[in-house]
Amino acid sequence: MSATGLNSLEKKAAFSLATVFGLRMLGLFMILPVFAIYGPELKGYSPIWLGLAIGAYGLTQALLQIPMGILSDKFGRKPIILAGLVVFMIGSIVAAMSDTIYGVVLGRAMQGMGAIAAAILALAADLTREEQRPKVMATIGMFIGLSFTVALVIGPVITKSFGLSGLFWFTAILTVLAMLLIQFMVPNSVNKAPKGDNVAMLDQLSNLFTHPQLFRLNVGVFTLHMVLTACFIYLPLKLIDSGLLLENHWQLYLPALFGSFFLMVPFMIIGMKKQKEKEMFAGAIALLALTLALFSQLPNNLTTLVVLIVMFFAAFNYLEATMPSILSRIAPAGVKGSAMGIFSSSQFLGAFVGGALGGALSSSYGESGVFVVMACCAVVWLLIALGMKRQTKSKSFSFTTAFASEQQADDAAEKLINMPGVVEATLVHSEAVAYLKLDDKQADILQIKALLNP
Incomplete structure (x- = not known):
């Protein structure tokens, strides 16, 4: 058993659990680039209901994330993960069989009820040694990012070929694959990692809600995912208006996402090596706010949209990648599981609010209103983030x-x-x-x- 690298069990756990997590997130994300275009075909459509359909999973995820993690500690990781995947699959089928916007909202809410993120991370912790755990968690994080990229690329292609119902049927098939991986590929845990490191503890939550530095991060991840969900109510339509057909949207998203990764990596390196992490973090929020403001003001020509989408994803990916790392350093010793539970719930709640608020704003104020309000929210986040303390390396x-x-x-x-x-x-x-x-x-x-x- 190597002290410096992952052993065979840890490698198997890392890649199988990361794949399960990625498949599930792929199913949640694929709706983002297509629903603004196909949603109006559903009975009962309105901008508000469209926003709710995009973000509905976030509300149930936020409410059930911590309870599902606690249940996994009591009844075992695999049974709770499998139960969550079954609920997720049922939600996908409900959405696939619906010809009304209300049925899709119900299906998306049921997808969110399969809140297995905490249980998967806890199982990953159970199956790994303390010194190797960060590598496994980083692998899972990488697959989540990859699933978002893949969703933006294949979502429009699948929907163009099979319609919106076909997208949800494809999600149900992915869920079956994830269940097979859990049952037959993911190792069975024989040990449990220390409880405070991976599962939320109810008696710790009240203190962590009011922790000044953790509060700033929770507001941050809430705002980031609110902005993401709200923007995708209009972003696909802006691309259509610029002359880019839906089935060709991947030709923009894919290079834009890769370009954003190349842009963000140097800033991450500078932040870590030069002890300028706070400045880089604030700069990324400022870039996000600027991009949102420009989305509201600049014309919908393709060149402008390409530049703005690269800027948006450079800021988004930097913030998405750095906040969990900052959280792990800020969280008091022994309550990382509780801190991460609140952080994850804030993230999913932001997705719900972004969908609901974006739909309401678009109904009342149109496209520019959505981007202007989201830009203002990003500015408020920037002001809050400026109060973050520099963290000693530990x-x-x-x-x-x-x-x-x-x-x-x-x-x-x-x-x-x-x-x-x-x-x-x-x-x-x-x-x-x-x-x-x-x-x-x-x-x-x-x-x-x-x-x-x-």
Whole structure:
């Protein structure tokens, strides 16, 4: 078993779980580039209902994300994941069989009820060693980003060939494939990672909601996904108006997404190496706000739209990639699962509000109203983000402990916090676990382990 790389079990867990997560997100994202064009064909259509159909999954995801994670801790990861996928598949079938906008909204809401993100991440943590866990989580994150790119490319192609119902039937087929992967490819977990690192704990949520730095991140991810969902109410129509046929939209999205990745990577490197992460983060929000404002003012010619879409996705991808990393450093030791649960719920709630608000704005104020209001929301986010504190470099660790009493654990915690390289320490005697944030260049891991296991 390599100490520096993933072993065979971890590789299998990483790629199978990442594929399951990616397939599910692909099914959710494919509607974005096509629904503004095909939605008006449904009975009962109105701009408000169109927005609700795009964002409905976000509300049920936000409400059920934390409870499903907690249930997975009680009843097992795989049973809860499979149950969630079944619900997701039923929702896809309901949407596929609907010829009214109301049926599609119901189906999308049911898709969101299969809220398995927390359970998948918890299973990934169970199947990996502490030092290899970030690599597995990064693999899952990469597949989520890839699924978004693929959705923008193949969504219009599938819908052009098979219609909107065909898109939802394709999503149901992807869900069956994901269920087969869970049942036959994903390893069974024999251990559980420390609870506080991967599953939300109800008694911690109230304090984390009011944590000043975490609050800024939660507002940020809410705003980012609100903007994304609201923009896709009109963006496909703008491309049609510019003369680009729906089935050719991938010819714009694909190079624009790749171009945005090339643009964002240098800024990520500068932010990390030059300790300018806060400035780069604020700059990305400013770029997002500027792009949204330009969308509302500039004419719908293809060249302008290509430039603006590249700018939009450069800002979006940078912010989407960096916020979880910042969260992992800001979250207090031992409550990362709870912090991530609130963060994920904020993300999905933003998607719902973006759909609902975007639909309402388009009904009352038209295309420019949507982009102007979203630009103002991005400016408000920028002002909030400027209050973020610079974070010292640290990594999160969890260690088993062997203390005879609560008092002995408290004494050890007092000694720990005064040791070189220990940024934060939380000892949970009832779980026999210690959650630490360490500067691993200064901390003596062997000395820490000796203290925790007297």
